[in-house]
Amino acid sequence: MSILKINNLSKTYPSGVKALDNVSLELENGMFGLLGPNGAGKSSLMRTLATLQEADSGTATLDDIDILKQPAEIRKVLGYLPQEFGVYPRITAEQLLNHLAVLKGISNTSERKELVKYLLDKVNLYEKRNKSVKGFSGGMKQRVGIAQALIGNPKLVIVDEPTAGLDPGERNRFYNLLADVGKDVIVILSTHIVDDVRELCTNMAIMNFGEIVYKGAPQSAIEALDGQVFQKMVSRDALNEYAENYQIISNKMVGGQPLIHVLSETHPQNGFEQVKPNLEDVFFSKINTANVLV
Template identity: 75%
Template structure:
């Protein structure tokens, strides 16, 4: 199964061009979609989930024309939005049963077996009779994945799934996503770079509605080998370094900015060469494009 997107464009009524002639092919497995706020990630996810229409372009999941046959796509789609709302008093078991009805599982016995299977898969069977609103953030996200798996989907879209999760919940959710992605296409839309590095075989970076980078995480990291340098500077020096060097990122360490600079050779005194990371790739693509504009 392959997801093929060609020349997809979307402009909102306020004039914002959310998708700009975007083309992308995604195979079975986990695909990471990175980008800052406003990059167009959610617009792409909503379009693929048939929640909004594109202005032009095409999108196919196998033989299914997503834009012209949204009902056919919904039959094989699992979707976990960034905000997964639940009814106030409903239990995990009741919620999944209700959503299974909405997805066309009409036989009660079949639904019962399906709900039990899904709750066991996401390790929530023992909590099946507890109100979902009492769950932790990670538990709610696991319920979200369970509902996304109803109907044996071929495409699963998860939008910012680990935002707000503590490290333990994040690791459990990672393991669950990796298990799910063995047989289907899973698109992980996020701004958390580490999630993509740890989970995804392939990735892309979006900004201003366009793809500015795509490939395997390790390959795009290796493109920066021997090109990333770091230096600890004083806070009042930051503007000067930003104006005179290709500063791709800075973060505070011990009260001082630690800058990363992109350069083919040592930029000067005090700089040390460091192994590039996916975070360096992300910031180099985003920040240097913005500086050029």
């Protein structure tokens, strides 16, 4: 069992943007979801943990490794799938994994061959091992990405926006693969897609403007909103009026009309109906964005 401890991590870019604002988390083996809108600071945190950028202050440790002071040591036990996983043109899946295994220090040829076969089997791509990765679908490329992240038996695996752009079938296959990986190591799933966290994670945090605005179990956050979420179909012209009078946490188009969810401790009447809260309601209530259409 590994433990990742992040304490008061802060990072401000030269532009003045505060990407990380005293972020503190403690994670153990399993799937951990990091939710937040684009620009919330998720990728900044992932890049810091992956030793791709330095923090201004704070600490981060994985067991007895100081991530900020011992980048070479953490890289030995780190698997990382960035948001944009680039591949070499005209290289096969087998050649790519073999090359990356060499870079990770696995010098024994037979050991490397066995590892590559094992990883291709694990991500269900062994039959495609001699195909050019450039021609793979988005989901297949992401599976290759997970395979390379597992080289070297990592203790910590970071995946940044892994399902963006995948069709529903590919996303489900990727969910199953990540759930399998998360049995044995710490997996941080950074995403703005609520379904990713709902499907996979027993623990989560929500980030906004560089801060952690919620941490805990998804189900606990949902239960905390029970009896406080109401919905109503409204006209587009009336959206601003509703925004002035109610705490709208989200709205989405249904059949060409906005369906709004509002947060209220008492029944707002006026045609609203109470609904069971979901993780999307939690997400929008924590980041306090209504996304009102005008």
